[in-house]
Amino acid sequence: MRQAALPRPAALRRVRGDPDRECRWSGQLNEASLFQRIGGGDTIDRLVDGFYDRMERIEEARTIRAMHREDLEPSRSILKRYLTEWLGGPQAYSSERGHPRMRMRHMHVPIDSAARDAWLLCMRGALDETVSGEAERAAIYEAMAKLADWMRNTDDSPA
Template identity: 65%
Template sequence: MTEANVSMFERIGGEHTIDRLVESFYHRMDTLVEARGIRDMHDPDLEPVKRVLKRYLTEWLGGPDLYSSERGHPRLRQRHMGFPIGDAARDAWMLCMDGALAETVADEGACQNIRESMKKLADWMRNRQDAEEG
């Protein structure tokens, strides 16, 4: 099978890597001072949101349709509209994701591709000007 025929999900190591990525991401959100603002947007128990993100990333990266079969179309921007997401929140989210990707995705090319896509997604999710952030 050529690289072109392999999903990004398979290329990075499948479910095991997604699990590690999400755990690393939320560990950073829990521990980095820079992430306090986005951590405060979440419930104290992160387990439900971890499950959702694992299912979303699995599908988004070309794995099984775990997210949409359970929750329908992602509608990410709509689902996050109630949270104040400006430049600071975007940057904190990317700080956590960059660290998690660097820790868990060994394939540098895949890591860079995912990072670039995540940056675009995080930027698109902004719904506030920083002066309006809480």
């Protein structure tokens, strides 16, 4: 005798557009996104502000600061929306700007290993300052390091 399939529990159904109820298909009930686990939009705001504040004041970031416009507010706003979505929060970036196409959007500036390292230095400091959970901080940094390395568009290997 064949048994009827049981319906999937409501807690495992993905609820789009509602970050408070969004679940991943991991098999765990109510698994929160990184966005939720780090504290949501307030933490993203502090993270991005800390990142750009470092870019403005530390000597090692001088070259990447020069790649930006004088007014950093538009860049801050874009990065806040991007990270919100990238970490599992509301679709604040793609609903306005479409697919991120991060590498294409940055091809107008030369990004070499030194630029990558300066960017990561600023981001590491901002993460250490704003994300209290060690596991979350490590997961975000690891993913950002891969993305930053992929963004390189200038060959800077020794001849």
